[in-house]
Amino acid sequence: MTADGDRPAGPLSASVADLCTRLRGQVGPRTAAGFTEVLRRLEAPLQVAVAGRIKSGKSTLVNALIGRRVAPTAVGECTRLVTRFQYGTVDRIEIVFTDGTRQVQPFAPDGGIPAELGVDIDRVSHIEAYLTNAVLRDMTVIDTPGLGSLDSSSVARTQQLLGATRLSGSLDSGESESSEGSRDTGDGAASPTGSEEPDTLDDTSRGALVGAEAVLYVVTQGVRSDDHQALAAFTAATASREPGPVNAVAVLNKADTIPPESVEGADGDVWKAATLLARKQAAVLRPRVADVLPVIGLLAESTETGAFTPTEAEALRTLAALDDADLEVMLVSADIFTTWDCDVPSGVRVRLLEKLDLFGIRHAIEAIRTEPQITVGALHRRLLDVSGLExxxxxxxxxxxxxxxxxxxAAALASITAxxxxxxxxxxxxxxxxxxxxxxxRPEAHQLRVLEALTLVTSGAVELAEDLAEEVLRxxxxxxxxxxxGMPGATPDQLAAHALERAGWWRSFASFGATPGQARVAHVVHRAYFLLWQRLKAQGTGSGHVPPAQQGAGR
Structure with a gap:
């Protein structure tokens, strides 16, 4: 169920969709049913899973990204399930059961998913939430149960979404996964007798529908072995060739809780400590992720969803007027902040802590003291700025x-192959x-080779001079x-000339002085420039003619 008018994301996705359409009549009924799900995925927005360990703040970050407090953050039934937030013309929830049936429910009165669904949770495959939020037109956000939970069925649901179950079967043997695996994930409908109808979707087929294509992985202060395993399974399951950091980004959440004294070079600054720690984690997680960025999910959620109210902003103004000594003592700990004797009621201070924590409260007070006439909207923007969400x-x-x-x-080709x-x-x-x-x-498929080159360079598997590595990334x-x-504002003729010049340079580099790994990357970048030159010339002259001296260069 996609938004009206959805089309494949680009020429390569369209080519893969054509391939699926052609092959459906040449394969068995079950494979054809799986291809149908791949087609549906190709016509939908990019599927981005927010994943990570339990209590890492995934759902809070989901709410911030969507701009609405819709994902449940307290422990309950729904936090054990995969929930897909996608664009729809009417806000609604659909509970999808393991037998393929659906049950429609409204959102709770507070606008979020109900804490209790009123159904047998063990029969639920996942939840699909449809929202009119514009951000979901281009990206479906998938909230996942936390890895490391004592609830094994919840962990299994996340592992399947990230592709781990796809790796458990033997692809060489041609045997599908067992029915036990289906029951473990809570997402299969395989018959224990093996006598399924030919068009029934097995786990691989279902994964083509509900699996993720990209992942925003949430870590806190420590990176553990299961983080590596989850990311490895995801990249291997969604890359058509070599897995790498082309579809995975990580965030260091709860950045405000990092003790600055624990990070060398932080100089007592909390955000600097978080930034330095994120860089270290990026080095640890490569080649699984493209980057690790610090973020304060709670602060981002409170400001983006409107949870931080004008009443609470006025309470902060009252706190800003306190004596410096009193205020410093209050901000030492949460307990002191809520119990200290002052004009702001304790209940209001509890709400401030729940929405901003001490870090956000301190920054808001500093902003008010610096600019006493600051509006509530401007205060929101200041807090959003320090959250790291942008x-x-x-x-x-x-x-x-x-x-x-x-x-x-790439994800579709991986599903088709499986x-x-x-x-x-x-x-x-x-x-x-x-x-x-x-x-x-085909020429449009060259971008898959470019993604491979990015993987090799950003992971450090192929070392290039800094300027060349930046060029590959660009x-x-x-x-x-x-x-x-790298030429904003240039004319088409200037762009074409530069593309041809760089194509020649990378071809020469591949042939003279490059290591085998460097040559592999150089050939890919050379052809990328050559195809850009072809496109620019065709646009400029109305002709796709390629001079004979260059015709073999891109092959």
Missing amino acids: AVRARLAEVFAARADGIKA LAHDSGDRAERQRVHDAIEMLLA VGSNADVSAQL
Whole structure:
């Protein structure tokens, strides 16, 4: 169920969709049913899962990204389930059961998903929440149960969404996953006798529908082994070739809780400590993620969703008028803040803590003292600025939005390959394999090679000089041609000339002096520039003619 008018994200996704359509009549009923789900996914917005360990603040961050307090943050039934937040013309909730049936429910009076659903939770596959929020037109946000929970069924649901269950079966054997695996994930409908109807979707087929294509992974102060395992499973399941940081970004949440004295070089500054720690975590998590960014999810949620009210802003003004000594004592701890004798009622101070914590309260008071006439709206913006949310959104746009066509196509190809392997029909496998190889030879498929090059460079598997590494990142991370070429405002002729010059440089680098790994990346970047030059020339002259001396250069 996608928004009206949805189309594949770009030319490569459209080519994969055409491949699925052509192959549906050449494969068995079950594989064809899986291809139908892949087609639905290709027509939908990018599917971004917010995942991480239990109590890492995932749902709070989901609310901040959506701009509405809709995901439950307290422990309850819904926090044990995968919830997909997607665009819809009418706000509603659909409970999807493991047998494929659905039950529609309204949102709770407070605008969120009800804490209790009134159904047998063990029969629920996942929840689909439809919202009229514009941000969801381009990105479906998937809230997941926390990894590391004592509730094994909840963890299994997250692992399946991230692709872990796809790795558990033997692709070479052609055997599908067991019915026990289906029951463990809570997302299968496999018959224990194995006598399913031919068009019943198995786990792999269902994964093509509810699985994620990109992940925003939430960590706190420590990165653990299961974080690595979850990210490894996700990247392996969603990359058509080599897995890497092309569709995964991590955030260091609860950045305000990091003791600055615990991070060398922080100089007593909490945000600087969080930034330095995030850089260290980025090094630890590579090549699984593109970056780790600090964020204060609670502060972001309170400001973006309107939870922080004008009444509470006035309470902060009263606190700002207190004596410096009294205020400093109050801000030492939460207990002192709520019990200290002052004109702001204790209940109001409790609410301030729940929405801003001490870090946000301190920053708000500093802003009021610096600018006594500051409006509530301006105070909101100040708090949003220090939450780090805007930097996260910008990075998501850079890593995900610009690459959505390639990311969705890569994930779809991975699903198509898995479906063919799981069919158990060697002829069917070969037919699908040959069709994919033909697709990968097309010009629009080169972006998959570019994503591979990004993986090799950003992970450190291939070392390049800093300026060359930045050039690879620029070419692969942007959708706009002038941004890809690093020449904003340039004319088409200037862009074309620069693209051809850089294509020649990278070709020479690949042939002379590059290591084998560098040469591999250089050939990819060379062809990326060459294809850009072809496109610019075609747009400028109305002709796609390529001079004979260059015709073989891009191959």
